[in-house]
Amino acid sequence: MEETFKKKQFVQLQFCTLLLVCTLLPDFGSVLSSLFGLGGLSFTVVICRIIGIIGLGMALYAFYNSLKQNFPPQCLYSVAGGLILTIITLIPGTPVWLDYVALVVLLVSLYLSKNSLNVEWKTLSTQGAYLILLASLLNLYSNIDGKIMTNIAALVGLVIYIIGLGKLGRSLDSNGLAGVLKLKIAVWIGIVAAIIGLIPLLGTIIAAILKFIAFILEFLGYTNLKKSETLNEQGRKGAGTLRMSMIFMVIAVILGIIPFVGSSIAGVITIIALWFVFKGWNNILFGLEK
DSSP, rough: OOOOHHOOOHHHHHHHHHHHHHHOOOOOGGGGHHTTTTTOOOHHHHHHHHHHHHHHHHHHEEEEHGGGGGSSSHHHHHHHHEEEEHHHTSSSSTTHHHHHHHHHHHHHHHHHHHHHOOOSSHHHHHHHHHHHHHHHHHHTTTTTTOOHHHHHHHHHHHHHHHHHHHHHGOOOOOHHHHHHHHHHHHHHHHHHHHHTTSSSSSSHHHHHHEEEEEEEEHHHHHHHTTTTTSSSSSHHHHHHEEEEEEEEHHHHHHHHHHTTHHHHHHHHHHHHHHHHHHHHHHHHHHHOOO
């Protein structure tokens, strides 16, 4: 299996697995109603689950088609098992405990795929870009499904984001470092917003304002990265794509304040932004790999 193709499929496999994990995180606020079959998925969560299933299925097929008998069996069974269980959870009337089983299996597959597919990044900067790619998913997903567990996951994602930025900045020029600095400030504001967002009502509004500020800073940070000579053409293109994702996120935050329908519309826009984030960091990652 050609190395670059293998790494691209690995990133897609990890990203889509983590996306499915986010959609399966329990909602402790309504766990009792869910146990009695009274709960339900929002359409944005269903969309994310379908996207994750398709993306993970494609990456798994690509790996299996290339490696065949060399595909580590424990990784194959865990990824395939998690995928099948997640598909079943979309069937109406499926018991909620199956979500938790699928969640555990996918978390195991996330660990096994990282350790058994033998993917090694060439530099600290590419390691950082890979961590940021996954961390961005954890952070942005809380704007799609804003329950307690996804907000906690967002907080974990922001910490990983800081670690990734530290690695990314090791080999960038002055423009790149200026961009990383702005991104770090944005992430720290995001951490404060995630903590305040756990407070009902007023905390949600303050968190939205802080997220708006953070997204503006991220936009400026990506503008600096777009000027970085350290990133080749592919990497600079990725920075431009990430700027576009921030425009969508600012719109999502503003619309999310609107009562009743705002959160649903913001969720759909965030899904679009998430696609741009995946493509943007993917381009930076593989630009640096070259």
